[in-house]
Structures are given as structure tokens and as C-alpha cells.
Amino acid sequence: MPKMITEQNLRALIDLLVKEGSRVVGPKAAGTMTLYEPLAAGEELVLTELPRRSAKEAFFPLCETILTYAKGEEGVQVNDIDPARFPETVLVAVRPCDAAAPGILDAVFSWDYDDQFYQERRKKTAIIGLACTKADDACFCTAVGLSPAETQGSDLFLTPLSGGGFRVEAVTEKGEKLLARYSQLFGEAGSAQPLPPAEPGGEKLELARIKAWLDANFESPLWQEIADRCAGCGACAFLCPACHCFDINDEGTEAKGARRKSWDACGFAKFTNHASGHNPRDAQNKRYRNRLMHKFKYYDDKFGKHLCTGCGRCVRACPVGIDIKAVLDEINSK
């Protein structure tokens, strides 16, 4: 029998999880926008707006310390960060375009190097997805094979019901467990109908066709055309749920400091800059090309997936109006 949860009980569930010591992360009001942030109480949850930044932060922090060092009397002491101490996390009200991302990123973070920091966070996180009932003109999840009602990537999936509350679906074993453990908060879904899913606009993209064009067009005037406009910031990559490049920096003094891993973006002029001063991507056209190629060709070649969930964040954020959907439409029509 399908289950349902009222909005009130969803907030109560958050309160309960927080009380039990879990870190609960969900959309929360942050100044002029909504961001995925740790919730102190269920009432903080914002259900109406797509967070400005994606949920990838829960697995792949904006900046994390990977070791600290200090010079003492017995020489330099290096303290490794033990991933076993990462907190158990429940991600709440995650949109399908965000929930789909970790499933895509698992491939690269467990590929030739087994990234313990990512893996451990992933293992300790349960995702409660939320179907979208509202889309704007930047959204294009349906064009890249997802949908506003896509359950994949979520452990538990909520669909808003017309009379209020949500239909609850356990997608994975983790989800089943959550459902069983807090069964007192879930009721039987009656005859209430789910709200119609959002309808993102945009022509459907033939990703195989786009990949075939990318296979053949490493050199194309298109890259320069876009690079002429590109300002070279990292807004697109930093808001993207699937971009996962990072940089490692040692910061501190000779006596004490930390090694930190933080997000990097292929838009930056210093991206892939070698210590020698040589940079294989020494011009913006090569860097923008890398952005598209990585998303729709290289990742596909390697893992059979593409690095785009159609959330539209890069489209909304680009300060010079570069619209990846428009670029893909153009390639699609070639």
C-alpha cells in the first residue's frame, strides 16, 4: 500500500532526525536566496524554491581540509582527517536534477583513485527526493533524459499531492529503512492525486548525435565564438550539480597549516596550469571546449554517462548569458 506524509510530519521527521544526531541538509532561506544548508529544525525547510547551489556539496564540499600539519619539538606532525568521522546525513527535499548527480559522480570518484572522502560521505547520506511541480525557462531536465518526477538517485521520493502532503515512495533499501524506522510519521496514501509534474521547456536533445559531433569536432570555430563572450569565471561549474573538478592547496605558515581541497572550474585561466608555467588549455576556447567535451563526450567515453542533469543553474548564473542549452541545440541541429 503506498504511503504518504503530511508537510507537518515531514518537518517533524526533520526535527526527529536532528534530535537523534543526524545532520539534516535541505533547502533553507539564506538571505535573498535558498541554499542547501544544514537545518536546525523542520520549520526551516523551504519547499517552494530550487536552491541556488546544487546538493553536490553534501558529498563534495566546496572546501574541505584533508590534512593539517604542525611543527613541534618532535618535528612535523601531520594529522590526517579520518573520513570515518563524517556525520550521518539526510538530504531532504532534493530536486530530481540534484538527486541524479551523485549516481553520475560515483563512477569517477571510485575509478582509478578510490576517493575515500567522497565515498564515505556518499555511504553516510540518505537522499529524500522531491518531485518538481514548477519549472522556469532555464530548466531542461527532460531534454537530457531526466524528468521532474524522476526517482532515480533518491532513496525516498516525495511527490506533492493536490490536497497537501506528499506521496512517499521507497526507492532503495535505505529508503525502506527510513520508512520503517519512522513509520509513525507516515500514513496510508488515500485517493489524493499527485500534483502534475513541472513541464520544463526546451527541445529534447539527441545526446548520441551531439556526442558524434563532439567526436568529430575537437577543432571547431564554435569554441572561439563562445570563448569570445566567456568571461572566464567559475559560476557555471560551481553551481553545477555534476561538475567535480577540484584543486588542492597548502595554506598556512612554515609552522602550522592545512592542506585543503576546493572546487575548481575549467573557466579559470589557471585551470590545468602546470608548475612549469605551461598550460595545455592556454586559451578560453580550449577551456570552454573542455567544459562541453567533458560533459558530453569524455565522461560518456569513460563511464557511459553525461555530466548534465538539466537543472539550468549555469544558464541562470552565467554573467555573459552563455546558455548551454542553446549551445547544445545548435550542435544538435548540425
Add this chain to the structure above:
Amino acid sequence: MHAEKVKHDFEPKIVAFVCTWCTYAGADLAGTSRMQYPSNVRVVKFPCTGRIDPVFILRAFQKGADGILVSGCHPGDCHYMAGNFHARRRFAAFRKLLEFVGVDLARLQFSWVSAAEGGKWVEVVTELTERIRAMGPLEEFKELELEECWSGKIDTPELQEAYKAIP
């Protein structure tokens, strides 16, 4: 000869950015004249106040300074003719910026101390040290230094310790 050293609860860290031609020589004169001034001040020597980038001030605050002194030649005395004139404008602007961001300007002192003004050096340094001592430690930058974005934060006692160990 030495005055009795008074024990204080709080010994502020003061960083002095000085030019080598005037203030550094002035401080040196204070030393060779056996004048006493608080040992809280750590002197960093530059060719000219014109070389003292506002970033140095910012970074000193970030790395634990409770008060900062910037000092150089009197107007007209610059070894490089106009270095201190340029510095004067730059610092006039920078202190307004710091104030707007919320830094208490009582923690940042500027002065002209010539090579002959050992006494003025002692006076400036003593006054600044006592002022900062009365104000207490500069907490804002220290708190900020320990802050992490939520996603990178790990609440373990060991890590908290490790972070606290970073000055």
C-alpha cells in the same frame, strides 16, 4: 636601571610595519638610547611606506595581530621623494574600507617617526600597546579564521584542536 616589569592578563600582539630610513632608524635610536618600550611590538622593516601593501595589514590581522602600526618618514623626508605621500592616500582610503567592513580603527595606528625621534617611537608604541591592551584581543579575525563552509565542517574534537593550533 630597569623598571619593574608589570604582569598583565593580556599581552597584545602588535605588528609594526616601518620604513627602513626613518622609523626603523628611530626605533633603533630608542634602543641605543636605552629607552624602554613594550616588547609587544614586532617590527617588520620595509624600504618605504610606499611598499607597505594594505594586504600586509589585512594578513597580519588574520594571522593574529591585535593591533597594527604603520610608520614612516615625515612628509617631505621620504628617501624616495614621494613614497610616503602615495602611502598616505592609500592608507587614508584603506582605513575607510576597513571601517566599512567593520574593523575597529582604534586597532590600526599610523605615524610619522623620523630617525631622530626615538622618543616619539616609544610614545607611539606605548600608547598603542596600552590602548589595545585595554581593548582586549581582536576576536573577529580569529573567529573568522576558524570558520568553515558547512559542507567542509567536521565536528570532531581532534580536528577542532588541530584548527585551534593554527594561528
Add this chain to the structure above:
Amino acid sequence: MTNTAQKLDTIPLVDSGYWSSVTEAIRTEAERLLSSGEVTAVIGYRAGRRSGTALPAIATSPEQARELVFSPGCVNNLALYLTKAKKDVAKKGKVAIVAKGCDLKALAGLMGESQLKREELVIIGVACAGVYGASADRSLPLSEETIARKCRECTVHAPEGVDLTAGSVPALPQLSPEEAEELARLEAMTPRERWAFWTEHFSRCVRCMACRQVCPFCYCEQCYCDRNRPQGVETSPRPAGNTAWHIVRGMHLAGRCAGCAECERACPMDIPLNLLNRKMAQELKELYGHEAGIAPKEKGPLAEYREDDDQSFIK
């Protein structure tokens, strides 16, 4: 007709004929410049895929000139494309640029810093009624509700010193100076409160560098804040380094910023960066009488001095 009165702040500020007449003037001039060979490229705007949006466009043929537009979505300061940071554009030869009044101030600043030569540039000035704010609903017309904060206090609707003015400035209502009010509110706070205000904003910064990359005056080929040996500012996106970065940026732009507020518009985390720049502009005006204007100045206030400059803050 319905009886529902339209909300006052959603009334269109100008009629749609204004936009099309500016657009037509830009197109005609761009087409003429390109077909006569007077310039090899025109930097302007074209419509984006999403309704109400526009993006920078570099037209190199008369056909492309016909695609240029002017709409409330033309938010970018195109002066960026004439800087060292965008060398590829300069390679296209002699260029013409579409510039709003605020963009003209940036062009003047760049000329003052010897980054541009007026005689090598054709400027198509726009008689500008204002553009959308970063969070505006672009399905609505330009109104008091959707207009950018900087445009509420614009003093350069009509461009000066340009080669051609596209359109004419329509009658515009006086709007309340929101940004000036916000600045005054901040100034009235205690230092502790201001520190809390700014560090909250800076803690959200992701260091995407959009503020730097869209700034016409951030044209350094090697940004001081990107260096790590020696490191002046932490590059990691932590609150401490973010705060240092924004303070340093504010300082490096003091006396140079033209007030186009592109940094603030580009910020994906909605940090009110122009308040920092505006505060510095206000201080430098008070201290040294400097103001960013439409006429290039050879030296900015922090590149020159007077022997009798104020030194009341120095012991």
C-alpha cells in the same frame, strides 16, 4: 477593461516603441560601419534563447549587425571586451562598441589608464532608460519593480562624447535611491554589526571569481589574489579568505571603479559588492574630490598626491 488597478511599481517605465527605436538606430549604424569597412567588428547585444534575456554579441558582418538589439535585458557592461583580459576580441581589428552611460564611464576609466585609445574606437552611445536587475522577472516589462538598483540613481541616461547616440531618452520618473539608502543604513551600524553583515555575505562566496572576471578594471594578467607563492590572500573558498579577497578587491578598485555594478550583478551568491565600491567612491570624493566621470582622467586619486593631503589620522 478590468477594474483592478495596476500595482504602481509594475507600470512600464517606457513604452515598447522606445526599445525598438534604439534597436533600429544601433542596427542601422552597425550595418553602415561594417559595410563601409570603417570597423571590423561591432560589440553589442543580441537576444538570448530565453525570453527577456540578451547577451554580448560580436557582429562582424552586416547580416550579424541586423541581429543586434537593445532591450532591458542588455545588462552587460561591454567595456569588458575591450580590455587585456579579452585579447581575442581586440584581434578582430578596429571595433565599435555599444555603450550605455554607465559603460561609458568604464571606457573613460580604461582610457585614463592607457588601456584604450579614443581615436581607435567608435562608440555607439545608448540613450538608456535602464535595464533589469539581476533577480528581475524578465517576462515583465521594465518597471520600478524590475529595474536594476544602479539604474534607480542613474545620472547618465544620455551619453556624452560618443560618435552616435542611439535613440532619445524618454521621460523617466524619479525613483527612490535604494542603494544610497542601504549604504546609509550600513554606515549607521556599529562596526560589530557591519562585520556581521559582511562576513555573513562573504561566507556564502564560492570564489567563482565572476566579480573579477566581469569587471572592466580587473584586467591584470596575473591577479595578485591568485598567487600562492607568496600568498597574499588565501585562495580556498573559506570565510576568512573570502573576506580578505573582497576587501582587497575593494581596495584595488578604489578610485578606479566606474560604478557599473557588474560585480554585484554577476555574483551568483547575491553579495551586494557594489556597496563596497560605492562606499570607496564616496570616500575618495570626500577626501580628494575624485569622481568617476565620462571624461578620461590621466591619473586616479590613488595614483597621485598633494603635499597638503589630509593626515589627521596620522600621529
